[in-house]
Amino acid sequence: MTTATVKKIVGTNITSPKGFKAAGMHCGIKHKKKDLALLVSDVPASVAGVFTTNAIQAAPIKVTKDVVYHTQKMQAIIVNSGNANACTGKQGLLDAQAMQQLAADKLQIDASLIGVASTGVIGEVMKLAPIIQGLPNLTPKADLESAIDFAQAILTTDTVMKNTQYSTVIDGKEIIIAGTAKGSGMIEPNMATMLGFITTDANIESAELQQALSYVTDITFNAITVDGDTSTNDTVIVMANGLAGNESLTPQHPEWQNFVDALHVVAQDLAKAIAKDGEGATKLIEVEVKGAVNDEEARKIAKTVVGSPLVKTAVFGCDANWGRIIAAVGYSGATVDVDAITIQIGGTTMVENGEPVAFSEEKLIDILKQQEVKIDVSVGAGEGHGHAWGCDLTYDYVQINASYRS
Missing domain, CATH: 3.60.70.12 (L-amino peptidase D-ALA esterase/amidase)
Incomplete structure (x- = not known):
């Protein structure tokens, strides 16, 4: 566009x-x-x-x-x-x-x-x-x-x-x-x-x-x-x-x-x-995926990552747990090259070509405290590109929906 x-x-x-x-x-x-x-x-x-x-x-x-x-x-x-x-x-x-x-x-x-x-x-x-x-x-x-x-x-x-x-x-x-x-x-x-x-x-x-x-x-x-x-x-x-x-x-x-x-x-x-503005949300999460087989698969991966309850709770807790992100990529159902996966949070690389990369926990905590958190994923399977958006999962979400009719 x-x-x-x-x-x-x-x-x-x-x-x-x-x-x-x-x-x-x-x-x-x-x-x-x-x-x-x-x-x-x-x-x-x-x-x-x-x-x-x-x-x-x-x-x-x-x-x-x-x-x-x-x-x-x-x-x-x-x-x-x-x-x-x-x-x-x-x-x-x-x-x-x-x-x-x-x-x-x-x-x-x-x-x-x-x-x-x-x-x-x-x-x-x-x-x-x-x-x-x-x-x-x-x-x-x-x-x-x-x-x-x-x-x-x-x-x-x-x-x-x-x-x-x-x-x-x-x-x-x-x-x-x-x-x-x-x-x-x-x-x-x-x-x-x-x-x-x-x-x-x-x-x-x-x-x-x-x-x-x-x-x-x-x-x-x-x-x-x-x-x-x-x-x-x-x-x-x-x-x-x-x-x-x-x-x-x-x-x-x-x-x-x-x-x-x-x-x-x-x-x-x-x-x-x-x-x-998700119920109880404190942060907007954006996931951008590159290198998928096509744009549709890229959006599929992105939406799986941003929709993962474990990813959402990790962002809420400011926990730089990239394992939850790569797991969501894997179960998305899209084609990926495991040896080419790269993951970044807020521009900080955590996984590169399928291998863990040393990063500063303190820096990632500061990034995850922001109101908007960007996760970038590259999967090395093609030229597909897509975005998805979601929010963190908080205690307030449970409270709001436990009493929605009252």
Whole structure:
């Protein structure tokens, strides 16, 4: 990826692309915090989506998939936190459809243009009364305060909001891509307990938007892990309303890569923010793998290393135990040359060409105390290159998940 044509925008705002508005509020699904949100485009937008691979899929996913794959246009999405509306049977689907219709009635647009997303406790019937009472008070606006309200209303155990925004130029027009996400636990894409919403004013048809999203998802959202659990509600939606006025984007467009690169960095920022905010986490762990048979195998190795509970606990304890790293490389299932494996932590070599190398324990402890820890692995099997991101495993993770419903 080359990002010379992509510019990061300070002051992130999901409504910055032309023609988008957002809102968020507390309606009563949760005790105190914001729990209901709307994201709206002025006009029907091209849409793309990626969803959980869990065989158990929440009712909102079924509703939203129908919009993405059949209507192929989306103008708004209604989101709640505090209740996943998952494993709730026929009633759950009726409730998700009711949310869709309630939003349609409020916005005076066709229900087939409205997606639904939910996150929270699994197995509890959705309470529609708070939504019915609260929705009339949601007034989507294109300002920073409303964007923050939206970002806060989608959170569960997250400790911070997750926002990012970039611009690029296509056909002489400034294109803005902005993103907001939530996710902290049950993070094991393909996908994770995460919701991601990306807006752009680029002009692109849904099929091409889906192609771009599927590509960047593999190297961003599908390259993070917190705890190895795959949720029932995971959704990433991209809406592109075309109001920037560029020529319709296709892979044949001379500036197609500008758009893909911008979408990539937005997705990568959100993915890394989710990994860094893993439940109870104190450190972001990045694993970069080189020399694999291909890029897919490199990502497989990287994700195995960053997902290893023993690696995660070693990083938490500032223990430079490279044996746990090489063991994870070995059981990843990827092809490696044992005599060519090289491992570094924070740029300090610990294993070179399969042989241990003397290193300073004190230096490694200082490196492992940092908030971001980089592990580099080379496996000598080819030219494949890939990344994965995760976090350390702490006492707090157990405490949070031992009392999640209380």
